[in-house]
Each structure stands twice: as C-alpha cells, then as structure tokens.
Amino acid sequence: xLIKIISxxxxxxxxSLLGIHMSxxxxxxxxxxxxxxxxxxxxxxxxxxxxxxxxxxxxxxxKYVKGDWKPFFDNIVEAxxxxxxxxxxxxxxxSLRALEHNPNVDKxxxxxxxxxxxxxxxxxxVSQEKYFQLIQEQLKVEENSAREARxxxxxxxxxxxxxxxxxxxxxxx
Amino acid sequence: xIQKMDCMEYNFQPVLDALPxxxxxxxxxxxxxxxxxxEEIRVRQGRPLxxxxxxxxxxxxxxxxxxxxxxxxxxVTGEDTRRILELISHxxxxxxxxxxxxGYITLQGGYRVGLSGKMTSGKDGxxxxxxxxxxxxxxxxxxxxAANKIIPYVIKGSRIYHTLILSPPQMGKTTLIRDLARQLSxxxxxxxxxxxxxxxxxxxxAGCYQGIPQNDVGVRTDILDGCPKATGIxxxxxSMSPNVIITDEIGKPKDVMAIEDxxxxxxxxxxxxxxxxxxxxxxxxxxxxxxxxxVFQRIMVLGNSLGxxxxxxxxxxxxxxxxxxxxxx
Numbered sequence: 001x002l003i004k005i006i007s008x009x010x011x012x013x014x015x016s017l018l019g020i021h022m023s024x025x026x027x028x029x030x031x032x033x034x035x036x037x038x039x040x041x042x043x044x045x046x047x048x049x050x051x052x053x054x055x056x057x058x059x060x061x062x063k064y065v066k067g068d069w070k071p072f073f074d075n076i077v078e079a080x081x082x083x084x085x086x087x088x089x090x091x092x093x094x095s096l097r098a099l100e101h102n103p104n105v106d107k108x109x110x111x112x113x114x115x116x117x118x119x120x121x122x123x124x125x126v127s128q129e130k131y132f133q134l135i136q137e138q139l140k141v142e143e144n145s146a147r148e149a150r151x152x153x154x155x156x157x158x159x160x161x162x163x164x165x166x167x168x169x170x171x172x173x
Numbered sequence: 174x175i176q177k178m179d180c181m182e183y184n185f186q187p188v189l190d191a192l193p194x195x196x197x198x199x200x201x202x203x204x205x206x207x208x209x210x211x212e213e214i215r216v217r218q219g220r221p222l223x224x225x226x227x228x229x230x231x232x233x234x235x236x237x238x239x240x241x242x243x244x245x246x247x248x249v250t251g252e253d254t255r256r257i258l259e260l261i262s263h264x265x266x267x268x269x270x271x272x273x274x275x276g277y278i279t280l281q282g283g284y285r286v287g288l289s290g291k292m293t294s295g296k297d298g299x300x301x302x303x304x305x306x307x308x309x310x311x312x313x314x315x316x317x318x319a320a321n322k323i324i325p326y327v328i329k330g331s332r333i334y335h336t337l338i339l340s341p342p343q344m345g346k347t348t349l350i351r352d353l354a355r356q357l358s359x360x361x362x363x364x365x366x367x368x369x370x371x372x373x374x375x376x377x378x379a380g381c382y383q384g385i386p387q388n389d390v391g392v393r394t395d396i397l398d399g400c401p402k403a404t405g406i407x408x409x410x411x412s413m414s415p416n417v418i419i420t421d422e423i424g425k426p427k428d429v430m431a432i433e434d435x436x437x438x439x440x441x442x443x444x445x446x447x448x449x450x451x452x453x454x455x456x457x458x459x460x461x462x463x464x465x466x467x468v469f470q471r472i473m474v475l476g477n478s479l480g481x482x483x484x485x486x487x488x489x490x491x492x493x494x495x496x497x498x499x500x501x502x
Binding site for chain 2: 047048051052053054055057080085087088121122123124125128
C-alpha cells in the first residue's frame, strides 16, 4: 500500500514537472525574442551611429545577452576573429544551425535571422538601418504571437501535466 | 603557416589577407622573381586574373603559372569579387562608405586598393558604388634614401627651399616626397629635424590606416589623412605649427591660394605636380601663376632617361639658372 502511495505521488510529481516544462517553453521563447531584439538594437547603434567594424560591433552588443542566442553570437565572433575561410553568410548560417532544433527558438525567428544574415554588413548605413527596422518589426510580431501562444497553451500544458499524473495514479490504484 | 612565412619574405601580407583563399593560393604559387617585384594585382570580374611586375603584366593560370596570353588563365568570378569586398571591408561595408566613394580603400600596411564598377548618383549629388567589379591591389614599396639625390638642392644649411617637383605619372614622385618627409623630420648628419606636416589627400604619402601612418614618414611628422589639400594646409598652419608642409599633386585654384597662405605664414612648401617639364608646366594655368610669381625657389623635374625616377633637371627660379649639368639617378 505504502509503495503504491509513494509511486503514485512520484508519478504525479513527474507528470506535473513535465507539464511545467512544456509550459515554460512558451515563456522562454518570449524571453529569447526579447533578448534578441535587445542585442539587435545595440548592434544597430554600433553600426549606424558609430560605424564600428562588424566583429567588434557583435562582440560589444552580445556581451550582455542571455539565453539561447548567446552561443550563436559568440560563435560568429570567434569564427570571424580567427579569419576563417568562409564568408559572413556562411559563418552566420553555420552558427544558426545549432539553434535549428532548439525548442525555445521557433522556426519563425530562425528564418527571420537566416534572412537577416544575408544583409548584415553588406551595404551602406542607410540600408543597414532599414534592415534593422525591418527585423525589429518582424520580431515584434513574433513576440506578440508568442505571448498569445503562452496565454493559450502555457496553462493548458501545466494543467494537463497534473491531470495526466492524477489520471495514471488513479488507474494504478 | 608555411604560406605566411613565405609571404613575409615579400612583405605584402595585408594584401594576401584581403584575397579569398583560391586567389591567394594562385598568387602564392607565382614564381618568386615576379612576386619579389610585384607592383599590382588586378582582379576584374569575368576577366583573367593578372599581375603587374618587372615593368609588364602577366596573366595567371589556376596553377600559378604566368602567361603572356589570356588563354587558360584564371577567370575571376562574381563570388571572388564579393569575397574581396567583404574581406577588405572586414565584413563592414557601412564603415567604409566614404572611402568607397573616393574609389579606394587603404589596407593595413598602407597598401591601397583601387576600385571600379557600376556607380549611381543619389539625389544629393553623391556618387555611390552599386556594384564593385574591379580591384587594383597596389603594392607600394617604401624606398629609403630615395630622396638623397634631391636633398642637396632642397636644403642649404638649415634653410629649406620652397620646392615643386614636376613629373609624369609613375616616375616615383610620391616615393620621393615620402622619403624627403622622413629625412626632413628625423634629420640627418648636418641637419637637425624639423616639424613636418603632410596633407595626404589620397592616403598615398603616409599610407595611413585608421589615422596611423604605415610608411615611415619621420618622428616629427603630423598627417592629415584623406583631407582636401587646400583645407588641410590651412588646418595645419592654424593648429600644428609645422616648419614644412608636404602635399602631393596640386592642381586646383584653391590649392594655390592655400599655398600662398602658407608662404605668408613663413612655412616652407614642398609639393608635386603632373608635368613633363618646366615649359609644359608653364602652359598649365594653375602652375603658370605659381611659376610667374616665383613662389617656388626650386623646381625639380623627374623623368626616365636613366630609368624610373631620374632627376632630370633642377632649376633655381630666383637666380634663374639650372643647377644640374646632367641627369642623375
């Protein structure tokens, strides 16, 4: 009997944690988009106002970034500083690939950044400024949709986790 | 690493760094004799890769062999030119907007890359590159003591004469005034150095990279890099108190006015102009006024009767006589 109770409690706890984890993804995605917008805004200042060289600009802007995008920027800086035999677009896409299956980064942000990598650094300041405005707008749309998704699904996954645990526990009894 | 060691010998690593991997490998496979005297690497999209060395040009084959005919030569691709642009701008075209508009970029080490391609003019009248498809990597070499032959005519005791160097293109006048700047600035036995100001409109004399001269132009030398000559001369007079101002290739009425200002401020001017000789210079309106007013005390003419950079003639305009019996090199 005691074993049954203990195992049921464990099952409920595990399923609840699973639910919390699933719902946390939605919060994490919003945080990631917010961090990304922040870095890009820094990067825009460095490029448009100070004409800082791209490697230094990325290094300066990504210093304070947190979350899943940090390794992406760090990889680019490392690759460009070592003067690898690849173009910026190649280095960008390669670093981006590590985030392709990350559950906290949606396909939408991934594709936005993929396109942005082809334009970064390759034109004059006026055009660069426009690209930055465009990506900020696109990311804002994604941030809003991520918020809506969190409202819709976050609580659902949370409750589902607990209910699933309770369900299994009842069946086992 | 081996590649790096090899090109250290020729001393143009920054140029190689600005080339994509495939082009760099071709250049590094070229025979040593040609590389040692390499003057230009010409990259033109859709056309053969070429180098200029030992007074003539060569087509390069993909294996680094040189040829006098374009058959079998390496044809430069659009990807090559795109990569070069990325490399010379450090992936940051926006940071080089002004340089691009002036048609060249200066690399570390003072090497200049000339650019050409399709241009567009904007509403504000500024012309911008739309596509850059041709690159000319110029491997300038500093020739120390190149100015030794003219020093006795420029300096007498502690006095420095206002000097104009007349020369056709490619006769080494920039090399000459660069070394002259170094010697005047550092001093030499019998002459203690003076403060020198260089207005380096096209970054050719000092070859500045981010404001720091990459060529040795002397310890007492200040450089206004990328600054128009007329403005630069006035700025130097006002702020840097030079004894001598050196500029390259005067040719606009504004330059003449600035030179006259410098003379009134008691500053010696040493400059150059494109011309084949004194008579030729007198036919050009801008130079004519300077020569008639006896602004310059010494006129030197460069030519190639004994090889590039021969000092053909030296005139003393004040006394109205020639100081050189025969050309020297």
